[in-house]
Amino acid sequence: MKLYICLLLFFWLPSPAFAEDEDEEPVDFMEIVRNVQGSVAAREDRGELQMLNLSLRKGTINGYTYLFGPPVDPIRVKMLGSDGGALELLAEGMYIKVKYFKTQGYRIAFDLEQIPVDPSLNH
Numbered sequence: 001m002k003l004y005i006c007l008l009l010f011f012w013l014p015s016p017a018f019a020e021d022e023d024e025e026p027v028d029f030m031e032i033v034r035n036v037q038g039s040v041a042a043r044e045d046r047g048e049l050q051m052l053n054l055s056l057r058k059g060t061i062n063g064y065t066y067l068f069g070p071p072v073d074p075i076r077v078k079m080l081g082s083d084g085g086a087l088e089l090l091a092e093g094m095y096i097k098v099k100y101f102k103t104q105g106y107r108i109a110f111d112l113e114q115i116p117v118d119p120s121l122n123h
Helices: 002-012 029-034
Strands: 042-053 058-061 064-067 076-078 095-103 106-115
Touching: 029 106
Parallel strands: 064 106, 076 106
Antiparallel strands: 042 058, 042 095, 058 064, 095 106
């Protein structure tokens, strides 16, 4: 019984060795918006969602990191075959069309749409 409890605790408790972005601070989106100089152009890209961090509200698509904005101002998400969606429904490995703007070195996504798998989009 003791061995079972020890194994359960070992596998159930998070390990620092496996933690991702443990020391990373959340981005202050309001600070980014306040510091925008002039106008910014909307851009679009497509690719595989390689990393999704819901707690920091960011993800990596084809090697580029995108910020998904604060939870109080959710971005538009559309799932494949549906008119709606949510950030929490996205998963790594999905192919995504992302609309974003770039400012101060950040890519701020405002629209995500799941698209059919297309390995030719990986670059």
